[in-house]
Amino acid sequence: MSQDRRSMLSGALLYGIVDYGYVSPEKMGSVCRELIDGGADVIQLRAKGIDKDSVKEKAKELLPICRSAGIPFILNDYPEMAVEIDADGVHVGQDDGEISEVRKIVGEKMLIGRSTHSLPQAIKALSDDVDYIGYGPLFPTPTKAGRPAIGLDEVAEMEALVGNSLPAFCIGGIKQENLQEVIFAGARRCVIVSSLLTAENISAATNAAKQSLSPA
Structure with missing residues (x-):
């Protein structure tokens, strides 16, 4: 199972997030399906400031949707909950503790993603026991209000130093x-x-992004 999860991740190009900041709870299942129908290769549930019982309930709804589509379901934060519901992975930020401690909680089979906000942080991820990184924010975004954008200047170097070893x-x-x-x-x-979650047609917007990322 762990190898299957990592194999799925290795070919992933477009990572979609179902975020409470943009999607009402009653629409999350349909939005998840639309993202997948459009070509999202990974789905994460992000629920900042939401009570844990509600997060768990929604995670348990989205997980089988992702499983039936054969793509990884990632829970943002909450490693213990990720284990409890048998998520495919957990995503943690720079302030969420050492990766070694997260790995002790989730075990070897579960995917761990790490947010990185600079080239040194991205490089450090190579020596941590993570399965992929997020690198950004490249541009200012309301999703991460107050966090300065890091720009595009070091993207190519990050890909050369990190992206050839870890999905970035x-x-x-x-x-x-x-x-x-x-x-x-x-x-x-x-x-x-936000660009996908606020689109008039989520599936079409997702498909357009996926086509742009797909090799010619």
Whole structure:
């Protein structure tokens, strides 16, 4: 199972997030399906400031949707809950403790993702026991209000030093209008959040982003 999860992740290009900040709880299942129908390769549930019982209930709803589609379901934060519901992975930030401690909780089979906000943090992830990184925010984004954008200047270097060893998903303010600029800077994989979740047609917007990321 762990190898299957890592194999699925190795081919992932577009990482989708179902975020309480943009999606009402009653629509999360349908939005998850739309993201998957459009070509999202990974789905994360992000629930900042939401009570744990509600997070668990929603995670248990989204997990089988992802399983039936054959893509990894990642829980943002809450390693213990990720184990309890048998999620495919957990994503943790820079302030969420040492990866070694997270690994003790989730075991060897579960995927661990780490947010990185600079080239040194991305490089450090190579020596941590993580399965992928998020790298950003590249642009200012309401999803991470107050966190300065790191720009595009070091994307190619990050991909050369890190992306050849770990899946590295660029994140932060990425949308269809600037996606080609991000790809031109060297990105191979992206997380797109608000641009997809606020689209009139989520599936079509997701498909357009996926096609842009897919090799010709």
